[in-house]
Amino acid sequence: MKAVVVKINNKKLITYDEIKNIKIEKDNAVLFKTCNSDYITNPKKGFNKNHIFLSIEACDFLAAKKIKLLGIDYLSVDKFGDEEYPAHYKLLTEKILILESINLSHVPVGIYTLICLPLKIKDAEASPVRAILLR
Numbered sequence: 001m002k003a004v005v006v007k008i009n010n011k012k013l014i015t016y017d018e019i020k021n022i023k024i025e026k027d028n029a030v031l032f033k034t035c036n037s038d039y040i041t042n043p044k045k046g047f048n049k050n051h052i053f054l055s056i057e058a059c060d061f062l063a064a065k066k067i068k069l070l071g072i073d074y075l076s077v078d079k080f081g082d083e084e085y086p087a088h089y090k091l092l093t094e095k096i097l098i099l100e101s102i103n104l105s106h107v108p109v110g111i112y113t114l115i116c117l118p119l120k121i122k123d124a125e126a127s128p129v130r131a132i133l134l135r
Contacts, residue, residue, distance in 0.1 A: 001068060003029035003114035003133065005107055008052065011035055014072075016057035029069035029099075029114045030062060031133075036074035037105040049080045054087040063094040069114070071099035071131075102131055110135075 006022055008014050014032055024030055034052040039045050051074040062070060070077065070091055077087040077098055091098055099116065113134040118127035 001027070001029050001114050003031055003069075003071075003112045005031045005033055005104060005109050005112060005133070007109045008032050008034040010052070012050070012052060014052060014054045014058050016055060016061050019058055020061060024062070024065045024067060026066040027068050028065075029071060030067050031071035031099070031102065031104060031107075031114070032073065033104040033107065033109065034073055036072070037103065040073055040101060040103050041105045048074070051075065051080060053077060053079045056086050056090060059087050059090040063090060063096065067096055069097040069099055069116075071102050071114075073102055073104045075101055099129070099131060107133060 002025070004022070004024060006019065008018060010018055036048070036051050039048045039051065054072070054077045077091065077100065078085045088098065115132045115134065116129040118129045121127050
């Protein structure tokens with residue numbers, strides 16, 4: 001699947017305003033590279049309750065673009081402690097797959113081919129994957 005890696009500069013939230021001008025095509029994957037990568041690659045930093053997450057306006061924008069998959073470089077697309085999981089709900093309702101905890105720390109912004117190889121787990125709603133980006 002075609003994937004675009006996007007650098008997010010906002011240190012708190014992925015907003016519509018930050019992504020509205022990014023060229024995103026139907027059926028693409030969008031992978032957000034944030035400062036969360038520091039926590040994914042450095043376990044000594046511990047769990048970050050203030051990780052960057054997706055605003056509902058950004059979710060609406062991505063859903064309107066008809067993307068197939070959204071990836072983020074931390075444990076969740078939702079704000080820590082938000083038990084309503086609005087980003088999960090919106091994305092999954094729109095049949096957009098979610099790829100979390102990806103390491104994009106050394107991946108330059110750009111266009112790639114994304115290959116995700118999930119485990120075959122009977123009756124599972126999710127699976128660990130081996131995610132690979134090819135130039």
